[in-house]
Amino acid sequence: MTTNLTIGERVAWYRRRRGMPQEVLAGLVGRTADWLSKAENNRIELDRLSVITSLAEALDVSLGDLLAEPNLMEWSADSGHRTVPALRAALMDYTQLTPLLGHTPSDEPPALQDLRTDVAEVLDAYQASRYGFATRRFPRLLADAHAASRAYSGRKGEEAHALLALAYHGAAMVLGKVGEAELAWIAADRGLAAAQHSGRSAVTGSLFRAVTHCLLATGHFAAAIQLVHDASGVMRPGLDDAGGEYVSVYGSLFLAGAIAAARAEDRATAHAFLQEADKSAQRLGGDANHMWTAFGPTNVAIHRVAAAGELGDIQIAADLGPQIDTSGMPVERRARHGIEVARALSARNRTDEALAVLLEAEQLAPEQVRHHYLSRELVIGWVRGTRGRPAHPVVGLARRLRIIDGG
Template sequence: MADAHGEARRIGERIRRARVLQRRSQHDVAAALGYHQSKVSRLESGRGTEDIRVLRAIAQELNIPPHELGLAPSQDVSAADQEADDMHRRTFLAASIAALAAPAGSSASHTALVQALLPGPGPAGTGGPRDTAVLYERVGSALRLFHTCHYTELERTLPSLIADLRMATSDATDRDLVSRLLATAYQTTTSLLLKQHDQGNAWLAVGRAMAEAERSGDPVVLASSVRVQAHVLVREKHATEAVTLVRHTADQLTGSYDRRSPKYLAAVGLLLLRGVTAASSLGDRAATKEFLSEAKEVSRYVTLDRPDAWATFSPTNVALHELSALVAFGDAGLALQAARPLMRRHIPVPERRAALWVEAARAYSQQGRLADGYQALRIAETCAAQDIRRPDVRHLVADMAARDRRRTLPELHHFSRQLGVPA
């Protein structure tokens, strides 16, 4: 395992050295290859080196002998041997890095989900029909499990769903549709892994999502994949790159909203809201305001707040992200002012309802109103019990309990112990 990590870092350093010797910037190299600068940055830090196609492209662009990046020289091997060699190396690196990233004591469901992301044979499928209509319904069901915060069931469902979708790609008459469905399944997997703070395997999932989105040629699916990729970047402390990625992609998709389908508008809107999250995490008020303004413009053409998988973008969701941004900036008073009308509004998606009360709890905590923060968290628990047990919220509860040094709120400390994070 350590050898794989060391090999990835060595490859990244070799790429960086070749680029610097040629006095070229990461942006310049990425532009020449048709990639975003963040891809080159990741490669140089030793991440993403299991992508053989990208390694071959960058080796050619920087005149790096293929063997120095662990690639077989194409003139010395047959195409079949080269493909087998590439697959073997990709499987080894991906499996090793995934194993290193997997949290200790992973459940069987989590292990199966990670296996489903790796190249080569994954978990067994259901053996059921691979009709695209059936697969479409199954992907929709997985999305509903995510939005209703049934994460345990979702983790059990995804491996066989991904396996069946991968099998369907080999014999489907509508290959583009299956790719869209598979990209959506990988996007959902990425979001679930991020909820669990498993960023290492989230990188694997989002890489799969991007590949299938590009294969499908569907701008809606591509926008959704870019959105989850930006989420991973923010979690990995690359918020600046996330803002750039969202801005670049949104610029390609915005305009003529009155002539776009609801799904298209939802994808663009959700992408812009990811920009709000990334920009506010940087403390960039100007960029946050810009993304919010654009998202509000898009929301004018999305009139319904519905729990459909594609309709989680709405004026309500825009308001929730504005609330989250205010909390990120430490504007607790303004955040609670923005939260009050939302508390009286019908929010059909449990994950979004819970998010409202968690953000309110953060704002109360910033003001030192621990009792109000505790009550907000208990309301969030009634909306989505499993969502309250994710690491972000558990850390919030532990922090609040630690600040109650005189133990004036025994119920808060009891809640903290229930979540396994006693102060």
């Protein structure tokens, strides 16, 4: 019924391409051949990134190969007909990066106030899960931000570099959401370089967070944990007289680190990072959205559920997740939490509840749900696991996610 492969079926496909018996691959990841057979035949769900990453490493493929990322960005009124390839071309345009290549500006640089507005627009779009809208605007925004960073000096030059860094941060986060992990890494790396010219510690911290997310997306969990340790050490001395922006960025860094630790199956570090993030949330005094972090007690609770899911503590995630009130959070946070809750409920065989939660997340953020590997894997499992024809809501969702033919 479906032309999409499950993660287990992709493992089997790459294993056969490598000419590797099941016993060999199972041994490389510390499992039995029986376990691998069940995983490849969809009798065991592969929904923990720690396990999927170990399989990818053993098969010498990327994490994205097993997750089927990236997948096609749909054309829409928001995106137009120029999507990720146009942004890729902008990231590869090296004339923007150095005057040594003879780049001369043909127009006046944008006013910083206009650039601030444009940067805020795309970061707001990211938090609204409007990825097509943001992707369409990033090429021009990056060109304008580079022009400003070359044209202004002094305090204005620092602000221009800060805005350039935040533009790259937004590009990295959107590219990560649509599965373009390598492009996201390029954007985050460029953003961190720009941030260091801004003289603004909160902006630099924000780009540390972006790089951490890129390491997460590519399965480099140990490197992500180390980066959080190192970056937080750099930022910690500034906490004494820090404002809301700085505290939020600092706390958010530990949230990303907690997920990295959970995916590395480092339970102690995951809990320690969550505890440090909670201290920052309490210091902040409530939920806020400084520097587009959506940081505060609610986001810490959201990450506790996500970490529990990654650690295999499904019962904790299923019990705690539905209790969290995310109504005050940006759309991206609400939808991402919904996907996590749906995973936990489905794993507890509460499929109807899981479907209801995922449909609610899709209504909030259709682009986010379509591009997330967990939602695709859940729906494939529901379609495959139904005797006879799946229920109409499942079929409709599968069609919207392009898992089955829309006819």
